[in-house]
Amino acid sequence: MKNVLKAIAISVVLAGCGAQAPNTEVSEAQPIENNASQASVYDTVNPPISEHMKSPSILVFSKTREWRHEDGIAGANLHMIKLARKLGYGTFSTENGAVFNDENLARFKLVVMNNFTGDGLSPTQEKALQDWVEAGGGLLALHGSGDASHSDWPWYADNVIGPTFIGHPAAPQFQDARIENLAPEHPVMAGIPAEWTANDEWYSFDSLPMADFTLLAGLDESTYSPVNTKYGDVSDLRMGEGAQNHPIIWSRCLGEGRTVFSAIGHRETAYDSVIYQKLLENAANWVAKTTDAEGAGC
Numbered sequence: 001m002k003n004v005l006k007a008i009a010i011s012v013v014l015a016g017c018g019a020q021a022p023n024t025e026v027s028e029a030q031p032i033e034n035n036a037s038q039a040s041v042y043d044t045v046n047p048p049i050s051e052h053m054k055s056p057s058i059l060v061f062s063k064t065r066e067w068r069h070e071d072g073i074a075g076a077n078l079h080m081i082k083l084a085r086k087l088g089y090g091t092f093s094t095e096n097g098a099v100f101n102d103e104n105l106a107r108f109k110l111v112v113m114n115n116f117t118g119d120g121l122s123p124t125q126e127k128a129l130q131d132w133v134e135a136g137g138g139l140l141a142l143h144g145s146g147d148a149s150h151s152d153w154p155w156y157a158d159n160v161i162g163p164t165f166i167g168h169p170a171a172p173q174f175q176d177a178r179i180e181n182l183a184p185e186h187p188v189m190a191g192i193p194a195e196w197t198a199n200d201e202w203y204s205f206d207s208l209p210m211a212d213f214t215l216l217a218g219l220d221e222s223t224y225s226p227v228n229t230k231y232g233d234v235s236d237l238r239m240g241e242g243a244q245n246h247p248i249i250w251s252r253c254l255g256e257g258r259t260v261f262s263a264i265g266h267r268e269t270a271y272d273s274v275i276y277q278k279l280l281e282n283a284a285n286w287v288a289k290t291t292d293a294e295g296a297g298c
Protein backbone atom coordinates (compact mmCIF):
# COMPACT_ATOMS: atom_id res chain seq x y z
CA MET A 1 0.00 0.00 0.00
CA LYS A 2 2.87 2.31 0.84
CA ASN A 3 4.24 2.03 -2.69
CA VAL A 4 0.83 2.60 -4.19
CA LEU A 5 0.41 5.78 -2.17
CA LYS A 6 3.89 6.89 -3.18
CA ALA A 7 3.06 6.20 -6.81
CA ILE A 8 -0.10 8.25 -6.54
CA ALA A 9 1.72 11.10 -4.82
CA ILE A 10 4.44 11.12 -7.46
CA SER A 11 1.89 10.96 -10.25
CA VAL A 12 0.18 14.04 -8.84
CA VAL A 13 3.48 15.88 -8.59
CA LEU A 14 4.33 15.02 -12.18
CA ALA A 15 1.08 16.52 -13.43
CA GLY A 16 1.92 14.80 -16.67
CA CYS A 17 1.51 11.39 -18.05
CA GLY A 18 3.33 8.16 -17.51
CA ALA A 19 6.43 10.13 -16.68
CA GLN A 20 8.74 7.41 -15.53
CA ALA A 21 12.11 9.03 -15.99
CA PRO A 22 14.91 6.68 -15.02
CA ASN A 23 15.88 8.33 -11.74
CA THR A 24 15.39 6.97 -8.27
CA GLU A 25 12.61 9.33 -7.36
CA VAL A 26 10.36 8.40 -10.21
CA SER A 27 11.29 4.74 -10.39
CA GLU A 28 9.05 4.18 -7.40
CA ALA A 29 6.08 4.87 -9.65
CA GLN A 30 6.61 1.65 -11.57
CA PRO A 31 3.57 -0.56 -12.20
CA ILE A 32 2.49 -2.72 -9.32
CA GLU A 33 3.94 -6.20 -9.60
CA ASN A 34 1.96 -8.72 -11.51
CA ASN A 35 0.80 -11.50 -9.24
CA ALA A 36 -2.22 -13.60 -8.39
CA SER A 37 -4.04 -10.67 -6.85
CA GLN A 38 -4.09 -9.04 -10.28
CA ALA A 39 -6.82 -11.45 -11.32
CA SER A 40 -9.40 -9.29 -9.60
CA VAL A 41 -8.55 -6.25 -11.73
CA TYR A 42 -9.19 -8.02 -15.01
CA ASP A 43 -12.65 -7.71 -16.48
CA THR A 44 -14.52 -10.96 -16.80
CA VAL A 45 -17.98 -9.99 -18.01
CA ASN A 46 -18.28 -9.42 -21.74
CA PRO A 47 -19.63 -5.91 -22.45
CA PRO A 48 -22.96 -6.03 -24.24
CA ILE A 49 -22.47 -5.07 -27.89
CA SER A 50 -25.66 -4.42 -29.78
CA GLU A 51 -26.49 -6.85 -32.54
CA HIS A 52 -27.35 -3.71 -34.50
CA MET A 53 -23.80 -2.34 -34.37
CA LYS A 54 -22.64 -1.59 -37.88
CA SER A 55 -20.33 -4.04 -39.58
CA PRO A 56 -17.47 -3.43 -39.71
CA SER A 57 -16.82 -1.18 -36.76
CA ILE A 58 -13.99 0.47 -34.87
CA LEU A 59 -13.32 -0.68 -31.32
CA VAL A 60 -11.96 2.11 -29.11
CA PHE A 61 -10.42 0.89 -25.86
CA SER A 62 -9.36 3.23 -23.05
CA LYS A 63 -8.92 1.22 -19.86
CA THR A 64 -6.29 2.74 -17.58
CA ARG A 65 -4.53 1.20 -14.62
CA GLU A 66 -1.66 3.65 -14.70
CA TRP A 67 -1.69 7.28 -15.85
CA ARG A 68 -5.15 8.40 -16.94
CA HIS A 69 -5.46 11.01 -19.71
CA GLU A 70 -8.99 12.26 -19.15
CA ASP A 71 -8.72 14.93 -21.87
CA GLY A 72 -6.84 12.82 -24.36
CA ILE A 73 -9.22 9.90 -23.93
CA ALA A 74 -12.26 12.12 -24.44
CA GLY A 75 -10.70 13.75 -27.49
CA ALA A 76 -9.77 10.48 -29.15
CA ASN A 77 -13.14 8.88 -28.36
CA LEU A 78 -14.97 11.78 -29.95
CA HIS A 79 -12.62 11.93 -32.90
CA MET A 80 -12.94 8.21 -33.59
CA ILE A 81 -16.72 8.51 -33.64
CA LYS A 82 -16.44 11.28 -36.23
CA LEU A 83 -13.86 9.37 -38.24
CA ALA A 84 -15.94 6.19 -38.17
CA ARG A 85 -18.94 8.09 -39.45
CA LYS A 86 -16.85 9.60 -42.26
CA LEU A 87 -15.47 6.18 -43.24
CA GLY A 88 -18.82 4.43 -42.95
CA TYR A 89 -17.93 2.35 -39.90
CA GLY A 90 -19.72 1.89 -36.61
CA THR A 91 -17.90 2.42 -33.31
CA PHE A 92 -17.87 0.81 -29.93
CA SER A 93 -15.99 2.48 -27.06
CA THR A 94 -15.29 0.64 -23.85
CA GLU A 95 -12.96 0.31 -20.88
CA ASN A 96 -13.94 -3.31 -20.34
CA GLY A 97 -11.06 -5.64 -21.21
CA ALA A 98 -13.42 -8.58 -21.57
CA VAL A 99 -14.28 -7.13 -24.97
CA PHE A 100 -11.15 -8.86 -26.26
CA ASN A 101 -12.28 -12.30 -27.34
CA ASP A 102 -12.37 -13.91 -30.78
CA GLU A 103 -16.10 -13.57 -31.26
CA ASN A 104 -16.20 -9.85 -30.49
CA LEU A 105 -13.02 -9.02 -32.38
CA ALA A 106 -14.42 -10.63 -35.53
CA ARG A 107 -16.89 -7.74 -35.67
CA PHE A 108 -14.20 -5.05 -35.83
CA LYS A 109 -11.98 -3.80 -38.62
CA LEU A 110 -9.82 -1.60 -36.45
CA VAL A 111 -8.89 -1.46 -32.76
CA VAL A 112 -7.79 1.85 -31.26
CA MET A 113 -5.82 1.71 -28.01
CA ASN A 114 -6.85 5.10 -26.64
CA ASN A 115 -4.38 6.07 -23.93
CA PHE A 116 -4.54 2.52 -22.61
CA THR A 117 -2.14 2.25 -19.65
CA GLY A 118 -1.04 -0.40 -17.18
CA ASP A 119 -1.76 -4.06 -16.81
CA GLY A 120 -5.43 -4.01 -17.72
CA LEU A 121 -5.84 -7.19 -19.75
CA SER A 122 -5.69 -10.81 -18.66
CA PRO A 123 -3.30 -13.08 -20.57
CA THR A 124 -6.30 -14.57 -22.41
CA GLN A 125 -7.52 -11.14 -23.47
CA GLU A 126 -4.03 -10.12 -24.55
CA LYS A 127 -3.69 -13.28 -26.60
CA ALA A 128 -7.05 -12.69 -28.29
CA LEU A 129 -5.92 -9.25 -29.48
CA GLN A 130 -2.49 -10.51 -30.52
CA ASP A 131 -4.03 -13.34 -32.57
CA TRP A 132 -6.51 -10.95 -34.15
CA VAL A 133 -3.76 -8.51 -35.20
CA GLU A 134 -1.43 -11.21 -36.50
CA ALA A 135 -4.29 -12.73 -38.48
CA GLY A 136 -4.80 -9.42 -40.29
CA GLY A 137 -6.36 -6.92 -37.86
CA GLY A 138 -5.47 -3.24 -37.74
CA LEU A 139 -4.29 -1.61 -34.53
CA LEU A 140 -3.82 2.06 -33.81
CA ALA A 141 -2.16 2.98 -30.48
CA LEU A 142 -2.38 6.56 -29.27
CA HIS A 143 -0.17 8.62 -26.92
CA GLY A 144 -0.30 7.09 -23.40
CA SER A 145 -0.80 3.67 -24.95
CA GLY A 146 2.93 3.90 -25.68
CA ASP A 147 4.12 4.82 -22.22
CA ALA A 148 6.31 2.47 -20.21
CA SER A 149 3.45 0.77 -18.36
CA HIS A 150 3.04 -2.32 -20.54
CA SER A 151 5.95 -4.50 -19.46
CA ASP A 152 3.45 -7.13 -18.31
CA TRP A 153 2.58 -7.70 -21.98
CA PRO A 154 5.83 -8.16 -23.93
CA TRP A 155 4.14 -8.83 -27.26
CA TYR A 156 2.49 -5.40 -27.16
CA ALA A 157 5.43 -3.54 -25.58
CA ASP A 158 7.96 -4.99 -28.02
CA ASN A 159 6.03 -5.44 -31.26
CA VAL A 160 3.47 -2.68 -31.30
CA ILE A 161 5.29 0.04 -29.35
CA GLY A 162 8.96 -0.99 -29.60
CA PRO A 163 11.25 1.44 -27.78
CA THR A 164 10.58 2.31 -24.16
CA PHE A 165 9.13 5.67 -23.16
CA ILE A 166 11.51 7.52 -20.83
CA GLY A 167 9.68 10.75 -20.15
CA HIS A 168 8.41 14.06 -21.43
CA PRO A 169 9.28 17.66 -20.59
CA ALA A 170 7.40 19.03 -17.61
CA ALA A 171 8.71 22.57 -17.42
CA PRO A 172 6.99 23.51 -19.59
CA GLN A 173 4.93 20.41 -20.25
CA PHE A 174 3.26 21.63 -23.43
CA GLN A 175 5.36 23.14 -26.18
CA ASP A 176 5.19 24.01 -29.84
CA ALA A 177 7.48 21.76 -31.85
CA ARG A 178 8.21 21.17 -35.50
CA ILE A 179 7.23 17.71 -36.72
CA GLU A 180 8.79 16.31 -39.89
CA ASN A 181 7.22 13.87 -42.29
CA LEU A 182 9.81 11.08 -42.41
CA ALA A 183 8.07 8.87 -44.98
CA PRO A 184 6.24 10.95 -47.61
CA GLU A 185 5.81 7.84 -49.78
CA HIS A 186 4.12 5.81 -47.06
CA PRO A 187 0.30 5.57 -47.37
CA VAL A 188 -0.15 6.87 -43.80
CA MET A 189 1.73 10.06 -44.72
CA ALA A 190 0.02 10.70 -48.05
CA GLY A 191 -1.09 14.33 -48.28
CA ILE A 192 0.72 15.21 -45.05
CA PRO A 193 3.03 18.24 -45.37
CA ALA A 194 6.80 17.86 -45.19
CA GLU A 195 6.67 19.59 -41.82
CA TRP A 196 4.17 21.15 -39.48
CA THR A 197 4.01 22.62 -35.99
CA ALA A 198 1.95 21.21 -33.14
CA ASN A 199 1.59 21.86 -29.45
CA ASP A 200 1.64 18.77 -27.25
CA GLU A 201 3.44 16.94 -24.50
CA TRP A 202 6.39 15.43 -26.35
CA TYR A 203 7.48 11.92 -25.54
CA SER A 204 11.06 10.66 -25.62
CA PHE A 205 12.12 7.03 -25.90
CA ASP A 206 15.17 5.08 -24.85
CA SER A 207 16.10 4.09 -28.41
CA LEU A 208 14.96 4.15 -32.00
CA PRO A 209 12.35 1.61 -33.13
CA MET A 210 13.89 -1.56 -34.58
CA ALA A 211 14.34 -1.89 -38.32
CA ASP A 212 11.05 -3.70 -38.79
CA PHE A 213 9.19 -0.53 -37.82
CA THR A 214 8.79 2.28 -40.34
CA LEU A 215 9.42 5.77 -38.99
CA LEU A 216 6.65 8.08 -40.18
CA ALA A 217 7.17 11.35 -38.31
CA GLY A 218 9.69 12.80 -35.90
CA LEU A 219 10.47 15.89 -33.85
CA ASP A 220 13.06 18.56 -34.51
CA GLU A 221 14.45 18.93 -31.00
CA SER A 222 15.91 22.33 -31.83
CA THR A 223 12.35 23.72 -31.95
CA TYR A 224 11.39 22.90 -28.35
CA SER A 225 13.13 22.14 -25.08
CA PRO A 226 13.49 18.39 -24.57
CA VAL A 227 15.26 18.99 -21.28
CA ASN A 228 12.98 18.43 -18.35
CA THR A 229 14.26 20.90 -15.83
CA LYS A 230 11.99 19.52 -13.16
CA TYR A 231 14.02 16.38 -12.50
CA GLY A 232 17.58 17.61 -12.90
CA ASP A 233 20.37 16.13 -14.92
CA VAL A 234 18.86 12.66 -15.46
CA SER A 235 15.96 14.22 -17.26
CA ASP A 236 17.70 15.31 -20.42
CA LEU A 237 15.25 13.83 -22.91
CA ARG A 238 17.18 14.57 -26.09
CA MET A 239 17.29 11.65 -28.51
CA GLY A 240 19.44 13.27 -31.14
CA GLU A 241 19.69 15.89 -33.84
CA GLY A 242 17.34 15.52 -36.78
CA ALA A 243 13.75 14.31 -36.76
CA GLN A 244 14.81 10.81 -37.80
CA ASN A 245 16.51 10.50 -34.41
CA HIS A 246 13.40 11.48 -32.46
CA PRO A 247 10.49 9.63 -34.07
CA ILE A 248 7.01 10.02 -32.57
CA ILE A 249 4.88 8.13 -35.10
CA TRP A 250 5.76 4.74 -36.56
CA SER A 251 4.13 1.77 -38.21
CA ARG A 252 4.67 -1.92 -38.51
CA CYS A 253 3.41 -4.89 -40.47
CA LEU A 254 2.99 -7.65 -37.95
CA GLY A 255 2.06 -11.08 -39.25
CA GLU A 256 -0.86 -10.36 -41.57
CA GLY A 257 -1.80 -7.29 -39.53
CA ARG A 258 -0.73 -3.67 -39.44
CA THR A 259 -0.09 -1.30 -36.54
CA VAL A 260 0.53 2.40 -36.12
CA PHE A 261 1.68 4.10 -32.93
CA SER A 262 1.43 7.85 -32.50
CA ALA A 263 2.80 9.64 -29.44
CA ILE A 264 0.65 12.68 -30.25
CA GLY A 265 -2.49 13.36 -28.22
CA HIS A 266 -2.07 14.24 -24.54
CA ARG A 267 -5.02 16.62 -24.77
CA GLU A 268 -8.25 16.64 -26.73
CA THR A 269 -7.03 19.69 -28.67
CA ALA A 270 -4.58 17.45 -30.58
CA TYR A 271 -7.58 16.27 -32.60
CA ASP A 272 -8.41 19.79 -33.75
CA SER A 273 -5.44 19.73 -36.13
CA VAL A 274 -6.56 19.20 -39.70
CA ILE A 275 -3.19 17.65 -40.48
CA TYR A 276 -3.45 15.18 -37.63
CA GLN A 277 -7.04 14.37 -38.60
CA LYS A 278 -5.83 13.53 -42.09
CA LEU A 279 -2.97 11.43 -40.73
CA LEU A 280 -5.32 9.44 -38.48
CA GLU A 281 -7.71 8.89 -41.35
CA ASN A 282 -4.84 7.60 -43.48
CA ALA A 283 -3.66 5.43 -40.58
CA ALA A 284 -7.14 3.97 -40.05
CA ASN A 285 -7.46 3.17 -43.75
CA TRP A 286 -4.00 1.69 -43.94
CA VAL A 287 -4.14 -0.57 -40.87
CA ALA A 288 -7.65 -1.67 -41.83
CA LYS A 289 -6.38 -2.38 -45.37
CA THR A 290 -9.12 -0.28 -46.88
CA THR A 291 -6.27 1.17 -48.87
CA ASP A 292 -3.09 -0.58 -49.92
CA ALA A 293 -4.48 -4.07 -49.51
CA GLU A 294 -1.56 -5.34 -51.61
CA GLY A 295 0.90 -4.36 -48.94
CA ALA A 296 2.19 -0.88 -49.79
CA GLY A 297 3.85 0.46 -46.68
CA CYS A 298 4.94 -2.98 -45.51
Ligand SMILES: [Zn+2]
Pocket residue numbers: 016017018069143144201265266
Ligand atom coordinates in the same frame (compact mmCIF):
# COMPACT_ATOMS: atom_id res chain seq x y z
ZN1 LIG B 1 0.35 12.57 -21.86
